[in-house]
Amino acid sequence: MNRALIAAAIVVSSFFSVSSASADPITFSDNFNDGNTNGWWLGYSHHTPSVNGNWRIENGTLVQDAPGDAFIALVQGLMVSTQTISADILPYQVAGYAGFTLWYQNPQNWTSVFLYPGPGVCVVEVLSGAPETFNCLPFFLTQATVHRLSVDVDAVSGQLSISVDNSFVGTYQASNPNRTGLSGLYDGNSGASFDNFELSSTSATAVPEPASLLLLGTGLASLVLVRRRRR
Structure with missing residues (x-):
């Protein structure tokens, strides 16, 4: 069953709308047991050529x-900076990697943190369309196994504190100064699966008009301040 908890929101024509003038605490979670992807913008590959993803439950x-690389799926309508994000993730079993997209502003500005069996937990940063910076924290990951990835994101300091299966992996210092944007999932080399997604932030604002970020399609005009989907 779905349940939405709404604070200071106005329901308009089946959409939840909030003011973008203030920042508020939010919690968004999805276990996908309801069989739909409400609340998500299901996107395309970061890379060229850009192809649409085949996201589904x-x-x-x-x-x-x-087929392709670096696909994204974003929580719809919420700009967040400091946050905690976690999910159960199974990367594609042959050379796959998967995790989170953070601070997504447009195809030229984003950060991703992902599980990469072999190298460990890796971070990619793209700033103003410049070539990606790619760094990994060594950590043993069992291939073809679901792992829970958690990242505590401090947008002020730029520190990303990373844990896998409740074990601390390390801290990564982000160089990207654009530390606000949309958050969600990241699938490298395709074939990944995700479950029990959770996102919380003490300061979130409604995203600008959809066309301004080339996002949101026909989904929520702007998401509730507090929205939780439960079984």
Whole structure:
């Protein structure tokens, strides 16, 4: 069953609308057991050529298996900076990697943190369309196994504190100064699955008009301040 908890929101024509003038605490979670992807913008590959993802729900998990690399799915309508983000993640079993997209502003400005069996937990940063910076924190990951990735994001300091399966991996210092944007999922080399997604932030604002970020399509005009989906 779905349940939405709303604070200072106005319901308009089946959309939840909030003012973008103030920042408020939010919690968004999705276990995908309801069989739909309400509250998500299901996107495309970061890379060239840019192709649409094949995001869908199968057996209570969100999967993406379109051929390609670096696909994104973003929580719809929320700009966040400091945040905690976590999910159960199964990367594609052959050379796959998967995790989170942070501070997504447009295809030229974003940061991703992801599980990469072999190298460990890696971070990619793109600033103003410049070539990606790619760094990894060594950590043993069992291939073909679901791991829970958690990242505590401090937008003021730029520090990303990373844990896997409740074990601390390390801290990464982000160089990207654009430390606000949309957050969500990241699928490398396609074929990943995601479950039990959670995002919390003490300061979130409604995203600008959809066309300004080339996002949001026909989804929520702007999301509730507090929205939680439960089984």
